[in-house]
Amino acid sequence: MLLREVEYAKPASLAEALELLAANEGARALAGGQTLINVMKARAASPDLLVDLNGLDELRGIELAPDGTLTIGAMTTYTTLLRSAEAKARPILGEVCAQIADVQVRNRGTIGGNLCSNDPTNHLPPLMAAIGAELTITGASGERTVPAQDFFLGVYMTAVQQDELLTRITIPAGRRDGFAAVTLGVDGTCIVNAAASANGGLRIAVGCVDAVPVVVEASSPDDVRAAVRAAKLDPPSDVHASSEYRAHLAEVLAERAARQAVEH
Numbered sequence: 211m212l213l214r215e216v217e218y219a220k221p222a223s224l225a226e227a228l229e230l231l232a233a234n235e236g237a238r239a240l241a242g243g244q245t246l247i248n249v250m251k252a253r254a255a256s257p258d259l260l261v262d263l264n265g266l267d268e269l270r271g272i273e274l275a276p277d278g279t280l281t282i283g284a285m286t287t288y289t290t291l292l293r294s295a296e297a298k299a300r301p302i303l304g305e306v307c308a309q310i311a312d313v314q315v316r317n318r319g320t321i322g323g324n325l326c327s328n329d330p331t332n333h334l335p336p337l338m339a340a341i342g343a344e345l346t347i348t349g350a351s352g353e354r355t356v357p358a359q360d361f362f363l364g365v366y367m368t369a370v371q372q373d374e375l376l377t378r379i380t381i382p383a384g385r386r387d388g389f390a391a392v393t394l395g396v397d398g399t400c401i402v403n404a405a406a407s408a409n410g411g412l413r414i415a416v417g418c419v420d421a422v423p424v425v426v427e428a429s430s431p432d433d434v435r436a437a438v439r440a441a442k443l444d445p446p447s448d449v450h451a452s453s454e455y456r457a458h459l460a461e462v463l464a465e466r467a468a469r470q471a472v473e474h
């Protein structure tokens with residue numbers, strides 16, 4: 211289907227992008243366009259103005275601090291992440307980005323767009339929740355930083371307001387992580403996914419079973435299934451999987467991700 215007519219702007223600075231968003235309630239940020247353009251074609255979203263972030267170098271790049279902390283610009287693509295020498299400090303990032311869709315989507319899709327769309331089947335929301343990422347949101351009144359666990363508010367809803375932008379993602383040092391998913395086909399959408407981090411305690415975030423990633427903690431991989439069961443998941447049923455099957459996969463995949471994390 212063709213797009214409805216829409217205004218387009220390509221700001222040259224973050225300040226200009228924020229001004230455009232603030233001046234027009236119908237304005238939406240355009241990152242890789244891999245979700246937004248599709249939902250516009252389906253008429254599920256109908257912005258009046260697209261504010262293209264692709265000219266903003268200040269939203270790109272990956273920095274590795276001496277203590278192992280990674281700071282990633284929101285407009286960094288999956289391909290950049292999985293090729294980056296700096297991002298190898300937290301190897302799970304590249305491993306999971308390499309599993310997202312196909313090469314075209316990975317070349318255009320951005321970490322910021324993935325998190326801001328908060329599609330419950332996306333790979334990165336549970337990963338960010340498990341590894342304790344912090345997300346920096348910028349608006350006219352300045353910056354605020356939100357832990358990943360508080361960033362996701364509902365299906366397609368996050369802590370980013372219409373006149374704000376997610377600008378960067380900060381990821382603490384750590385290598386003991388895991389990720390497991392059952393997908394539709396090899397590179398397909400996740401039916402259920404789970405990310406785990408064993409840097410300190412053992413934290414697991416399960417995706418596709420609720421509107422936002424469900425975070426559980428366990429003392430060892432042996433306890434993970436019980437921890438997921440205690441979360442009393444009530445996943446959706448659809449043509450791909452029943453609620454019961456998703457609940458079963460949640461336990462299996464959470465344990466698998468946890469074992470991968472502790473064995474790293």
Ligand SMILES: Cc1cc2nc3c(=O)[nH]c(=O)nc-3n(C[C@H](O)[C@H](O)[C@H](O)COP(=O)(O)OP(=O)(O)OC[C@H]3O[C@@H](n4cnc5c(N)ncnc54)[C@H](O)[C@@H]3O)c2cc1C
Nearest residue numbers: 239241242243244245246319320322323324326332333376
């Ligand atoms: C065929 C196909 C298969 C896919 N399969 C998967 C998959 O298996 N797993 C997966 O995780 N994803 C998958 N995706 C989605 C893909 O990863 C998208 O790239 C991602 O969801 C959105 O990122 P984007 O950069 O394209 O953002 P866009 O589509 O440009 O934007 C998405 C939303 O986020 C907002 N936004 C973007 N950046 C910012 C920002 N910095 N600040 C505030 N708001 C912002 C936009 O306004 C929009 O509402 C798939 C996409 C396609 C087309």
